[in-house]
Amino acid sequence: MTQLEGRDATQVATARERFLSAENVHSGEVRDTILKSWRRSKSLRVAADRIQLPFIKDPERDTPLTRSAAPILRRLQDQLNDLPVSVILTDPNGVVLDRRTDDTNLERYLDRVQLAPGFSYAEEYVGTNGIGTALEGLQPAAVFGHEHYAESLDTLGCAGVPIRHPTSGQVLGLLDLTCWRKEAGPLLMTLAKATAKDIEQELTSQVGQRELSLFTEYLRACKRGHGLVFALDNDLVVTNEHAREVLSPQDQDALLAKAAEALCRREHVTIDVDLPSGGRARMSFTPVTSPVGPAGGVVRAKLTRRAELPNVNIDHGPMLPGVVGSGALWVHACQEIDNHHSVREWLLVEGEPGVGKHTVIKGVHARSCPTEPYIMIDFAAQNNNDGEWSRRLRQSLMDGDGTLVLRHIDALPTEYRPVLARELSAASAGATPWVVATSSSSREHIGQDLLRHFPTSVTVPPLRHHIDDLNELVPFLLLQLSKDTWLMCARSTVQLLMRSSWPGNVAQLRKVLRKVMLHRRSGTVQPDDLPPECRSVARRVLTPLESMERDAIVQALLDAEGNKTTAARALGVSRATIYRKIREYGIDVPA
Numbered sequence: 001m002t003q004l005e006g007r008d009a010t011q012v013a014t015a016r017e018r019f020l021s022a023e024n025v026h027s028g029e030v031r032d033t034i035l036k037s038w039r040r041s042k043s044l045r046v047a048a049d050r051i052q053l054p055f056i057k058d059p060e061r062d063t064p065l066t067r068s069a070a071p072i073l074r075r076l077q078d079q080l081n082d083l084p085v086s087v088i089l090t091d092p093n094g095v096v097l098d099r100r101t102d103d104t105n106l107e108r109y110l111d112r113v114q115l116a117p118g119f120s121y122a123e124e125y126v127g128t129n130g131i132g133t134a135l136e137g138l139q140p141a142a143v144f145g146h147e148h149y150a151e152s153l154d155t156l157g158c159a160g161v162p163i164r165h166p167t168s169g170q171v172l173g174l175l176d177l178t179c180w181r182k183e184a185g186p187l188l189m190t191l192a193k194a195t196a197k198d199i200e201q202e203l204t205s206q207v208g209q210r211e212l213s214l215f216t217e218y219l220r221a222c223k224r225g226h227g228l229v230f231a232l233d234n235d236l237v238v239t240n241e242h243a244r245e246v247l248s249p250q251d252q253d254a255l256l257a258k259a260a261e262a263l264c265r266r267e268h269v270t271i272d273v274d275l276p277s278g279g280r281a282r283m284s285f286t287p288v289t290s291p292v293g294p295a296g297g298v299v300r301a302k303l304t305r306r307a308e309l310p311n312v313n314i315d316h317g318p319m320l321p322g323v324v325g326s327g328a329l330w331v332h333a334c335q336e337i338d339n340h341h342s343v344r345e346w347l348l349v350e351g352e353p354g355v356g357k358h359t360v361i362k363g364v365h366a367r368s369c370p371t372e373p374y375i376m377i378d379f380a381a382q383n384n385n386d387g388e389w390s391r392r393l394r395q396s397l398m399d400g401d402g403t404l405v406l407r408h409i410d411a412l413p414t415e416y417r418p419v420l421a422r423e424l425s426a427a428s429a430g431a432t433p434w435v436v437a438t439s440s441s442s443r444e445h446i447g448q449d450l451l452r453h454f455p456t457s458v459t460v461p462p463l464r465h466h467i468d469d470l471n472e473l474v475p476f477l478l479l480q481l482s483k484d485t486w487l488m489c490a491r492s493t494v495q496l497l498m499r500s501s502w503p504g505n506v507a508q509l510r511k512v513l514r515k516v517m518l519h520r521r522s523g524t525v526q527p528d529d530l531p532p533e534c535r536s537v538a539r540r541v542l543t544p545l546e547s548m549e550r551d552a553i554v555q556a557l558l559d560a561e562g563n564k565t566t567a568a569r570a571l572g573v574s575r576a577t578i579y580r581k582i583r584e585y586g587i588d589v590p591a
């Protein structure tokens, strides 16, 4: 193969260096597709100086794509003989499923850069490369030498071509040819395209007449409206995007179970199906017949009742009304608060603003003693001069039952602390309501005199420490906010929301959804509907542990006024580690 990059290699290398050190690179200096991909890579905070990729231990390797591709890849490998070219097949997410080469040097190098089965070469992990960039643009992409975003790929040249389903057009995977940069040339792409085309032809003949008839009916149903559409046969289920976004996997299973019964009987039915989420759908199943016999059937469905509001289930006991979430830290905090309520021990509930402290207290009260009085004195809202709060406080303490919430106790001006302490001391001898205070700041803002009335405390975790609960919070808040209209959130949108760190917690999430509703009043909330504050996100969803680690690093950096060496020392980690973590977690180092 001829050398492609040759004359331009130095120019591209220089442009890349400048781009990475935040200087301007103009179109013309490198190809437009490459420059766009570099920009995407940078905005995704891909590391250019090392390769560390997610690994899937057991990717799905027995699919129509792999079955169709296997003989073609084998034949190509034979034809290439000892040439240093690697033939690679990936799934639609860039995860390598198959890699073949007879050249041991190239093979060893590809192992080193993790271009190997199980690793994902998606652009979001590796930056610009033949696999990820082709999948991102949904069209063939060749990337040579220094055009790669990651430094260690600059000795390679690669050409990736997406492979599409013969009828639906959906991208099923990608064929990539990779060789040494000095040997890469335009023929690499020609060969990759021809091979991908062979695989698509093989797929067409494998799909066969049955599936062709089924897909044709399915596509016809999809084109007819925006409803929920499935195609199913004994070993195949296809779901349209709307169904995937609107229905939980459990709801999809419930519909498919009913459809499978109709499939066995090969009869046309229209029935109402109660869904596990509490919603209901009207579903009709139509059997499909191909020229060679029965070919499964098509399901069309429409939601006729929306899901019930979910509630948090503590200890599999009764629910806390108006509270959702099932993350371990969150449920633990709810349980603790509930335990203190059951023995009526006065309690301080701490946690960042907007985490849901007051919501849990209300839920605990509503579940256990809904008919008793619930008095809430908010020190952040009260006019503290008019004595109104002390009158309500005294009355509640005298009545002696129900719940008394001293909300934002940390906001009570210092001069009033002795007044409150005196009232609490006087009441504590007799029967009192369950007294619970909330605070978002450190304990100096409350003072010892008051603190001694609250022998125990519970900390409610920030949203980022139970981020999976967004799956429950988002539909719950949308239902709460939308009242009569019917608004849902696409999975992709929830995924994006999960990558934010939510410094304002659930209260901020509520505000964001309210903003979204200003311009989208019904239908499905898509990522583009989100306000700009949700666009600055981590590269991936952090686990609760990673999120705590990120918080510790941010705190150490703040304490050290942004000095990374001091922060690293305080945390007991090396400077290299703190630099890596800052990049990995996308931390904006405080000035």
Ligand SMILES: Nc1ncnc2c1ncn2[C@@H]1O[C@H](COP(=O)(O)OP(=O)(O)OP(=O)(O)O)[C@@H](O)[C@H]1O
Pocket (backbone or CB within 6 Å): 322, 323, 324, 325, 351, 352, 353, 354, 355, 356, 357, 358, 359, 360, 438, 439, 440, 473, 476, 506, 507, 510
């Ligand atoms: N787990 C939850 N389930 C349902 N709604 C929640 C949950 N957590 C918080 N919310 C909602 O988020 C908003 C903020 O919650 P809440 O007022 O309880 O927070 P807080 O911790 O008391 O805040 P602050 O200390 O800033 O007053 C409320 O609108 C509440 O309804």
